[in-house]
Amino acid sequence: MxxxxxxxxxxxxxxxxxxxxxxxxxIAISPMMDASDYRAIQKEARKNIKQEDIQPGNMKVWTDPFGRKKPESE
Structure with a gap:
């Protein structure tokens, strides 16, 4: 040999x-560079699911931890 x-x-x-x-x-690089296809698939798959109904243990649905505030309209 x-x-x-x-x-x-x-x-x-x-x-x-x-x-x-x-x-x-x-498998690993392409999805990280452009996730738009996966977002569209996820949006289609979850369109009839209400997150509040399936949240375990009566926990609050996830919110932004940094507390970005919406601009107040006068």
Whole structure:
């Protein structure tokens, strides 16, 4: 059995790392760069669900912890 040496070893390692990168791109990188497709799917899937009805333990529905205030109209 012969082992890779020199440029063949470098080409093998580069190809292997490139293959892993290509396999992970649609799974991990693409959704993080553009989440609009996933937001649309989530919006469609949850359109008939009222969050107040399914909230466990009578807990308050999530609100913004930083308390951004809406501008007051005069």
């Amino acid at each position: 012969s082992f890779f040496r020199g440029w063949r070893y470098t080409a093998f390692i580069t190809g292997f790392v490139g293959f892993i990168g290509l396999a992970l791109y649609p």
